[in-house]
Amino acid sequence: MTKKPSAIVTGAGSGIGRAIALRLAADGYGVLVNDLSRDRAQTVADEIGKAGGLAAAAAGDVSRSEDVVAIHAAAVAQHGEVDLLVNNAGIVHQASFENLALEDFDRMFAVHVRGTFLMTKAVLPSMLERGEGGIINVASQLGQIGGIELVHYSGAKAAIIGMTKALAREVSSRGVRVNAVAPGPINTPLVLGLSDEWRERKKRELPLGRFGEPEEVAATVAFLASPAASLFVGQTLGPNSGDVML
Numbered sequence: 001m002t003k004k005p006s007a008i009v010t011g012a013g014s015g016i017g018r019a020i021a022l023r024l025a026a027d028g029y030g031v032l033v034n035d036l037s038r039d040r041a042q043t044v045a046d047e048i049g050k051a052g053g054l055a056a057a058a059a060g061d062v063s064r065s066e067d068v069v070a071i072h073a074a075a076v077a078q079h080g081e082v083d084l085l086v087n088n089a090g091i092v093h094q095a096s097f098e099n100l101a102l103e104d105f106d107r108m109f110a111v112h113v114r115g116t117f118l119m120t121k122a123v124l125p126s127m128l129e130r131g132e133g134g135i136i137n138v139a140s141q142l143g144q145i146g147g148i149e150l151v152h153y154s155g156a157k158a159a160i161i162g163m164t165k166a167l168a169r170e171v172s173s174r175g176v177r178v179n180a181v182a183p184g185p186i187n188t189p190l191v192l193g194l195s196d197e198w199r200e201r202k203k204r205e206l207p208l209g210r211f212g213e214p215e216e217v218a219a220t221v222a223f224l225a226s227p228a229a230s231l232f233v234g235q236t237l238g239p240n241s242g243d244v245m246l
């Protein structure tokens with residue numbers, strides 16, 4: 001029997017990450033479900049198991065290097081060398097720039113940018129050695145257009161898009177494809193952290209007239225991970241209800 005490909009999905013205890021983990025498991029990956037919350041990670045891993053998939057849970061904070069070492073080790077121990085990393089863990093917090101505290105700015109960059117950096121550092125050497133692998137970063141359309149009272153969030157997501165492109169230039173010829181998704185508003189607990197006014201205005205603006213569902217983002221990630229996306233390198237795909245058209 002051939003070994004299942006192995007994937008890590010960070011922040012997979014909820015929302016988009018959970019949908020990505022379920023989808024990758026259905027597509028035949030052994031999935032390491034990471035989340036800050038041990039309970040949420042375990043619940044999603046159990047859900048995958050009940051559906052006949054292969055998954056294990058590893059709690060940990062992607063911004064802490066010791067946690068990242070443990071998350072990576074758990075993935076390798078459970079499912080073998082990592083074939084696909086999805087950097088999805090994220091937080092949101094809204095504040096006008098005048099009211100934006102340095103600690104909130106630093107935390108935003110720690111989770112999104114440092115977390116993406118550390119997780120990528122952990123999995124990349126083995127991918128390069130084997131000459132194959134995929135990395136998919138979950139950015140946001142707000143990294144492309146800027147969000148209201150979201151300087152730190154938009155800046156962190158723009159950084160992720162830049163990192164995706166730069167790393168893709170460096171490693172693609174050695175067999176590792178790096179891409180990103182930049183979702184528009186998606187129905188998850190995270191958007192409840194934004195103001196009611198923000199959500200109402202956004203809904204009116206969307207050409208599609210509705211927020212996306214996590215499974216619709218997961219479908220984009222599954223496409224980028226698949227051989228069908230073999231020519232997609234350093235791209236940022238936008239499952240965004242038409243909010244940003246590039």
Ligand code: NAD
Nearest residue numbers: 011014015016036061062088089090140183185186188190
């Ligand atoms: P969510 O709040 O439903 O899930 C995020 C998960 O990440 C949570 O379970 C949380 O515990 C986990 N997490 C947070 N910090 C972590 C850390 N340091 N280490 C490990 N896990 C951590 O949010 P979501 O909407 O599913 O967001 C997932 C990703 O999608 C985020 O990167 C977010 O910025 C991005 N995104 C979301 C939307 C949206 O509208 N929901 C739009 C664009 C991009």
